[in-house]
Amino acid sequence: MPPIPVFENPTREFFQTSIQPSRRPAILRHLNIGPCLAKWSPDYLALSVSSHKQVVVHESTCNRLRFLNKNFVYTTLPFCDFVEKAVAGGEKSQNGRKYYYYRALASGDPRSSRADFRADFPELAGDFVFPDVMEPETVFSSVFRCGSADLGLFLHYDVMDNVLCQIRGRKRAILFDPEDVDYLYLQGGDKSLIHDPENVDLNVFPLFAKAASWTCDMDEGDVLFIPAMWMHYMRSIEFSVAVNVFWCNLPREIYDAKDTYGNKDLLPYTRATQGVDRALKQLDVLPRDLQRFYARMLRAKIDKFLTITEPLRKETNGFGCGAAEDCSAQFS
Numbered sequence: 001m002p003p004i005p006v007f008e009n010p011t012r013e014f015f016q017t018s019i020q021p022s023r024r025p026a027i028l029r030h031l032n033i034g035p036c037l038a039k040w041s042p043d044y045l046a047l048s049v050s051s052h053k054q055v056v057v058h059e060s061t062c063n064r065l066r067f068l069n070k071n072f073v074y075t076t077l078p079f080c081d082f083v084e085k086a087v088a089g090g091e092k093s094q095n096g097r098k099y100y101y102y103r104a105l106a107s108g109d110p111r112s113s114r115a116d117f118r119a120d121f122p123e124l125a126g127d128f129v130f131p132d133v134m135e136p137e138t139v140f141s142s143v144f145r146c147g148s149a150d151l152g153l154f155l156h157y158d159v160m161d162n163v164l165c166q167i168r169g170r171k172r173a174i175l176f177d178p179e180d181v182d183y184l185y186l187q188g189g190d191k192s193l194i195h196d197p198e199n200v201d202l203n204v205f206p207l208f209a210k211a212a213s214w215t216c217d218m219d220e221g222d223v224l225f226i227p228a229m230w231m232h233y234m235r236s237i238e239f240s241v242a243v244n245v246f247w248c249n250l251p252r253e254i255y256d257a258k259d260t261y262g263n264k265d266l267l268p269y270t271r272a273t274q275g276v277d278r279a280l281k282q283l284d285v286l287p288r289d290l291q292r293f294y295a296r297m298l299r300a301k302i303d304k305f306l307t308i309t310e311p312l313r314k315e316t317n318g319f320g321c322g323a324a325e326d327c328s329a330q331f332s
């Protein structure tokens with residue numbers, strides 16, 4: 001299991017010249033994220049946010065949320081009731097408990113606008129400082145997230161670079177390199193059929209044994225850099241509150257303008273996949289055996305592309321040293 005390196009209070013310059021270009025996850029520790037760290041108890045959140053605020057949350061009797069083949073429902077609650085239920089839901093002693101998870105959506109129409117923490121939670125805006133690692137004008141969205149203890153959020157990827165700021169409660173993060181995508185059973189885009197990488201039935205998902213999981217336990221105040229396309233699974237250990245910030249690390253025109261969640265595939269890929277569909281359609285006129293023969297020839301082209309393009313990362317962790325400990329010592 002490769003360790004996720006830890007960097008103590010990295011400067012924006014160091015982040016942008018060393019951490020971000022490595023295309024590997026990293027824990028950024030002791031960055032200033034504001035007074036939320038001391039203030040955001042469940043009571044404070046419930047009392048500060050307008051009693052009129054309604055939120056749409058995931059509710060489940062199961063504490064490992066599955067997106068494909070859903071095991072949760074969306075339900076609308078006043079924010080303060082949600083906080084109370086999320087706190088209670090995670091308690092071990094309760095029977096028949098329910099688990100709750102909230103991912104903030106834009107306060108306007110979520111189909112056309114993106115989450116913006118400061119606008120969505122004006123009462124809390126002053127408590128949270130965006131970590132000073134990305135260029136402010138590239139920020140795409142900022143998302144308030146809150147949920148019960150011991151709740152796993154399904155394995156998925158997002159298409160933008162992201163910093164997940166863990167504010168309340170510890171959380172286990174498990175990430176997978178995009179190079180391992182062949183072992184992760186993605187279905188129809190950004191979600192995996194494997195919803196809980198800590199409990200995988202290898203009879204059903206045998207290739208998963210080849211995937212390397214990059215794991216860390218985040219403490220309150222830790223900021224996890226999740227590079228675009230790194231699959232991630234998050235399990236809260238305690239009642240959890242976080243804010244994550246997505247930003248456009250590539251030129252704006254690469255992103256789908258209709259994306260509001262940060263998870264619609266990049267336009268060059270959308271065009272490429274349409275091209276593949278058109279290419280395969282050309283084979284329709286042939287008998288089945290020849291269609292399959294030429295489809296294999298097409299696949300060989302893609303295999304060749306993968307062998308001539310070198311993977312970005314080799315054995316070391318990309319920071320020019322072999323072990324995470326070395327790195328954190330070096331850059332503390």
Ligand SMILES: O=C(O)CCC(=O)C(=O)O
Nearest residue numbers: 145153158162164234244
């Ligand atoms: O920690 C969570 O609740 C989910 C985080 C996540 O998926 C993200 O930041 O992209």
Ligand SMILES: [Fe+2]
Nearest residue numbers: 156157158232
């Ligand atoms: Fe995510």
